[in-house]
Amino acid sequence: MTRARVPAGVTEGGQFATGARAEAALTLSAPVRVPAQVPVSPAAARALDAIAAAGGRGYLVGGCVRDSLLRPGAAPKDVDIEAYGLEPGDLARALDGVGRVDEVGKAFSVLTVRTGGQSLDVALPRREVRTGPGHRDFAIEVDPYVDLATASGRRDFTINALMFDPASGELVDCWGGLDDLRAGVLRHTTPAFAEDPLRVLRGARFAARFDLTMHPDTVALARDLAPEFASLSTERVWGEWSTMAATAKHPSRWLDVLAQTGWLRHFPELDVLRGISQDRRWHPEGDVFEHSRLAADAGARLADEAGLDGPDRAAIVLAAMLHDVGKATHTQCDGDRITSHGHDEFGEPIAKTFLSRIGAPRHVADLVGPLVRNHMVSTTVAQPSMSTVRRLARRLAPATMQQWALVVGADRGGRGPASEPGNTGRWLELAQRAGTEQRPVRPILGGDILRAAGWAPGPSFGPVIKAAIAAQDDGAFADADGARAWLAATYPGGQPSA
Template identity: 55%
Template sequence: MDDDVRHPAPGLLQVGSGVTAVLDAVRSAGGRPFLVGGCVRDALLTPGSRPADVDVEVFGLDLDRVAAALARVGRVDEVGRSFAVLKVRRDGEDIDVSVPRGDPATPLREAARRRDYTVNALVFDPATEEVVDVVGGLADLRAGVLRHTGPAFAEDPLRVLRGVQFAARFGFRLAPETAQLGRDLLPAHADLATERVWGEWRKLAEKGRYLSAALAVLVDSGWLATVPQLARLSGVRQDPRWHPEGDALTHSGLAGDAAAVLADEAGLTGDDRTVVVLGALLHDLGKARYTQHRSDGRITSHGHAEGGVAPVEELLTSIGAPAALVSRITPIVREHMTAITTGGRPSAAAVRRLARRLEPASITEWSLVCGADHAGRGTGSGPNPAASWLEVAASSGVDERAGRLLLRGSDLVALGHAPGRHFAPVMRAALAAQDDGEFVNHAGAVDWLARVEADGRLARLLAEGRQRAADRG
């Protein structure tokens, strides 16, 4: 290892007692441990921070001897013998410990060249407190470039998507030769397991801050073609009066950037952040079909919000998004123009109805996407038109999500009506009255039902229900 390029970095990585115990155990068994991968990259990007996840690579010992040494440290689980990875739990820390694939005597230089990008191939030697750089990763990190380490990159085409999510997280761009390799690997996308594809998209949404950079990597690598619903926005012109930033794809990236900021300011994490970031990134997919160029020179896209639901469902399903997330994102896309088209300050009833249409998404998630839409217009960016809807929701006691129907079928039965499908029109009328604020609890719902019975509407609604049930057979 004498020809490795080493750079002194005292104090670069401050690790916990669990990692220290792992390092000591490996050394006692005759191995040489190094800290590798994201923990080194992130420590260099944000000096002084303590890594949340630590990966240790061991040279000089085979996997069985490493496992035996670590058994004295804590619980050891084997998570991938084909990749020679062990997970150790100690002092509340989860530490991944690996050996180079193949021969444990593999040189450090060769092991580094089997990693995906040069910025992830940086190694920290805890014994000497030096960063070992054998592939030019430090220069690429300073330049914000994602460059593949060598021919081994092509062994796993998913690494292209890893580059997309790294771009989303760090704002990096793709090196020209890596972009060309990505285009060469495009046909292999069809063979990737959907679960692995979603894993990269999920990280993009949960951790990404530079969605426009991620789109640039998708474009440069040719992998934008893997999400054709999004690719169709490229070149779709927008009315420069409202969208001076450029085409619909450019706007989508900028909206994604804004959504990441707004979601972080709101303290969102996990699925909640994913809903807002992907909702913003995909909110305008309907423009690919609904954009029209009028004879007076204006560009319109009437109906694109509702028309965007189907392509959003298609895209999210194709990348493996869980159905529960799809069901939250699509109503936000469908309703993202509501605050603009309604105009003025909404009534409490309008906010309640919106909350019901948004289920299972929340008004706050919807408002953040609306805000990102308007903040993602370059010099045409403006305030969030959904702000007044949130104010009305707060001042009138409207819940984040629409409440359940307060009237019960048993309330109709108590009046002597046999249960059945003919109750449906009554329940719909009760729901509308509830959203209008005519009652706010079950007792109020029962009083409303009594009034409806007294004025004859109940009989008419039940008759309507019986007729519909008969027509359906």
């Protein structure tokens, strides 16, 4: 094994010895060290050099290490550094010469350093201090001299507890994270996992993003934490849901972990889909829950192929996952025949209620809802016309025809052996010709035309404008002159009485 270069302030035995605190130095454990290549950006290198010059030692930790192993050669977006052997004030002074330093976690001494166009999070290691006999009776204390295993053991999963020592060029693995990463296993490090029940959702998100299987021991611990879901704020819950939908390659894994751990019951709109049968001619993949799993995966794939990311991608994945929630109330079995008439229409309010309850902003529900409500349109209307397309674009708003096509494609691509491409080509062709790919056609007849025709503003404006929009979508007129002619022909007696 390659011998690590010992930086200033670290003894040959692995102890930190920094002036007045030398007596408090702790001997480091002997973790597994293997040579590795983890990119170190110029900004991170400056911060690490400053830490070493002050007598400490810095390690890259967390997601930037994990992601570098999963995608060799790719530069991690977020860089976290853990600094050992320096008191909080000494660390802040050392980094002050690197760039702008802001304290973002006073209790645990987390500093954000902005330099060279990059933002780095630099933290001091922590350890637990027992305060009583209960499993929650402890306090978290910053300890710059704690050993690597104790510090990394406070991270949630073994794959996130991996560290990289730039001074030696070695990967530092205290908890078997490298083997777990190779095996595709998501496993918690220590019982400290139970401190925050949100880690269950975080684990489900990692499983979905990296196609991992949760270790049975972690599943058991997560099941024990299920009753603590109520302690989580909706903001934190939505944070995990939205990040999952924006990043997961396999959203089905998210649902799998929720089901395995007993957490799916906290999302009853999805939980109830398990066991709801479907007509096997169209859905040989199984029940509605299985279809929702596969549709969510198809939605993620189609969104990626369309170049979507962030909230735009998340909307497609969520709509694909929720598109059939209406089948919970609108599935009927008549002998061998299974139908779900109306599930699309009645699924919209269910999906919106679900999204609101998990903390989604209103604009997300307003976008996903119409996608759910209209996902069957291309099945029920075999030959669309220009007016049909214009009316659909208006019903979809604020969602777009392109987003709708992706959700329809996810539905049809989430049927196991019966999967097939979406049948929206003609719809999109007409939408392009009509100029409705991204938004409905702008209404032509408005208050200005009504007032010019001698109408006085009042309650009658609304119904007339609504009727004019429908007529415009049907092709009755296409410009202001046509709108005025339509108004005169439709209301020959002028403004109706209120």
